[in-house]
Amino acid sequence: MSGLEQAAIVGIGWSELARDSGVGPGSLVARAARAAVLDSGVARDAIDGVVGVYGTDSPTLWPGYVVDALGLPDVRWWDTAQPPSVTALSTAANAVLTGNCDYALCYHGKYRWANTSVVGRGDPLRQAPAHEFDPGLDHALVEHGGSMLWAARVMREHMARHGSTRADFARIAVNNRTNAARNPRAVFRTPMTVEDYLAAPMIDDPMCLLDMDAPIDGALAVVVTTERRARDLPHPPVLVEAFASALPERNDGLLWPEADGLAARRAVGHLFARSDLTPADIDLAYPYDGFTILAMLWLEALYTGPGEGPALLRESWSDDEQRLRLFGRVPVCTHGGNLSEGRATQGFGSVIEAVQQLRGDAGERQVDAARTAVITGGMAGTNRSTILVSG
Amino acid sequence: MARINHDTVELWQGWQRRELRVDRCKDCGTWVFPPRPFCPGCWSDALVGTVLAGAGRLVSYSLPRVAPGSPPVVSGVVALTEAPGVRLLTRIVGIEPERVTLGMPLALGWWEDAGGVYPQFGPVDANPARPPGAADGTAGGAADGGAGKAGA
């Protein structure tokens, strides 16, 4: 990108991702952060910037907690971000490029709160989060409406308008599960088939259990610095090529199902406008998959016209492999996505996985000669964020 | 109990009187909902509360899982035909879930539980008397879906 220095991801780390970690949200974030700093090779005392998720139903840990837990002696820049934390990563990149700090620690985490899971409600040590998910509507206006699961209505609208079927969405779920079988981080690794998907119980018709990520405990972190400083560190740097985000035209994202794909499309347009790369150049695709409909809309935003995602998935489906290869080439969510790693990752698992792939460090998941990845995050009431990284 | 604040209390109080009031910009005609401090179209402060009859069309819906034996719930996004750009998330009542179709015309009604009175919608041709499966199984369920005049 245009000769300017770029930011580089030089360290990655994660806590255990688990249905029930037995520890609090602070422990998860601290463990992930420590692992990322150790992986980076940056001295602990040199970490001088911290940014992480702080809001809605995330761990609600501000950077002060992380400074304290890791014993960081001289942090001179910090910030917070709303999930999905692709935005936190872009904030970290900006901080090192402007010189606000030299080495930024960037974290994401999520916890199985009492308001997101039955197990959570049964555990008196899991407190309610400071904030609850607020799609921007005042709760009084929607809480009587029967279901807050907006994505189910987005899915219904897509099916009605474009003729997509449950079998189309099944390909996303099965693809991710197939990939997760090779990912030791993933929580859900048992192989499944399209038939398994079609037989899964409905949670909010047309959305079934296998269309949605499950609440889990976990945290992930990366260390970001400049490309120049990265040369002195042990791992090959993974560069942040470009970032772009979009906010919904309407804050009440629960109510505008057809708007979701449009805003994703806007974010993708801005992303590639800032890069010499085009979507066709990308080797690895990580569409946000908190719900299968969101992955569908992101894939359409990246590669096709509105409503043409199902056809792309049908053409890209390998029955032998039980997974997708877009255009016969590009794998999708090589780690299994949120659907397999769980909701704690909220798209940040894609950042960890892309770095492993572009380092050539993804073990049996390694995709040969992978040089570039596109990662998208969020939808509806949250931001829609996109980032391009290259090895 | 519904969470209301200084910006939404008037709307809420209207609901308790079974009145659907939506602000409209006096200067450019934009309908403004949920309540906002000024018109997002032209930034005029001149917003005028307008009571609607409550004709709507179904944008999309889902069928959330309910406890065994409970009546089905249709959770719908309704676009108000009298106020373009305004939508509500409400329960759709008085119709079997399998007969619900996107785009179907709907009429405003109300239901109440211990927390207060809320808007709901039902088919325009429904019996204006109490529709089935109105509330959430609690006593009362004093719904009167279909009371609104469609196409007003």
Ligand SMILES: [Zn+2]
């Ligand atoms: Zn106006």
